[in-house]
Amino acid sequence: GIMLLFGGLLVLYLGYESFTHRDYLRFMYGFVDYKRIFFASVLSRVLIIIFLFMFNARISLILLKINGIRFTGKENEHFFIYMVILVLLLVFFFALGTTAGSLKSGFAGFVMVIISWFVLVFLFPGIVNTITSRKADNLVSNYKLELQKLKSLMAYERDSLEKYGDTTKDNIDAVRKSLEDFLERGLKKIQAFEELMRDEMEENIRFFEFLSSLFPSTFYLSAGNELSGIGYENFIIFF
Numbered sequence: 001g002i003m004l005l006f007g008g009l010l011v012l013y014l015g016y017e018s019f020t021h022r023d024y025l026r027f028m029y030g031f032v033d034y035k036r037i038f039f040a041s042v043l044s045r046v047l048i049i050i051f052l053f054m055f056n057a058r059i060s061l062i063l064l065k066i067n068g069i070r071f072t073g074k075e076n077e078h079f080f081i082y083m084v085i086l087v088l089l090l091v092f093f094f095a096l097g098t099t100a101g102s103l104k105s106g107f108a109g110f111v112m113v114i115i116s117w118f119v120l121v122f123l124f125p126g127i128v129n130t131i132t133s134r135k136a137d138n139l140v141s142n143y144k145l146e147l148q149k150l151k152s153l154m155a156y157e158r159d160s161l162e163k164y165g166d167t168t169k170d171n172i173d174a175v176r177k178s179l180e181d182f183l184e185r186g187l188k189k190i191q192a193f194e195e196l197m198r199d200e201m202e203e204n205i206r207f208f209e210f211l212s213s214l215f216p217s218t219f220y221l222s223a224g225n226e227l228s229g230i231g232y233e234n235f236i237i238f239f
Contacts, residue, residue: 003086004217007053009117011090014045015097016113042098049090057083078227089220093120120217128218132208139200149190156186198239205232 018041028037057079064071071079093116100112160181164174209232212222225231 001221003053004089004121004220007086007090008093008121008217011049011093012097012100012113012117014049015094015099016101016109018042018045018098019101046091046094049094050087053086053090054083082224082227085220085223089216092216093117120215124215125218125221128208128211128215131211132204135207136204139204140197145193145197148193152189152193153186156182156189198236201232201239202236205236208232 032040061071061079096116097113100109100116103109103112160178163181164178165171209222212218222231226233
């Protein structure tokens with residue numbers, strides 16, 4: 001989140017600042033073709049962005065080691081994927097900033113930078129979360145789910161009492177038959193409620209992931225959550 005909030009703003013400004021010095025660009029145009037000036041300016045800044053955030057990532061890993069935390073092979077792979085997504089996001093922000101800096105009006109370009117940052121960092125993630133939350137209101141509530149399971153369990157207990165009688169240590173065969181019957185029928189009915197809940201949640205997760213994939217900033221946040229273990233996919237695995 002900090003990378004999106006402050007890193008995005010920093011890179012937007014770096015892109016905006018690339019072509020605001022018009023007098024210097026005119027001076028350079030006297031020696032070098034304008035296409036070379038453009039690509040040299042853009043490429044050099046993109047490389048600076050990549051090296052800056054890779055350096056930041058390296059410092060983060062060193063800080064982890066100082067605190068006694070070491071990544072496994074899979075975690076290193078996830079961290080690498082995260083860095084690739086982050087760099088692509090920052091290049092996108094940089095391109096927006098460059099576009100804003102190329103406008104004839106410096107004020108209009110500055111306004112575009114601020115609006116782009118606000119929309120990408122706050123508005124789009126807020127819209128995705130709001131739409132997903134409203135859709136999640138249609139899920140079976142935890143209270144209703146627990147009540148369904150409790151009713152199923154109580155109904156089974158009544159049937160078991162009528163069928164096998166009191167299940168005590170003096171009637172161990174009845175206890176064994178009752179438990180076997182529960183594993184065959186009662187437990188599966190309770191698990192069916194859980195599976196229905198899981199299916200409904202998975203449908204919502206697919207919807208959230210689709211919305212998140214529409215915008216670079218929301219995709220970055222969603223992918224970062226999943227890679228770090230706090231995403232919805234990880235919740236389903238835990239469930």
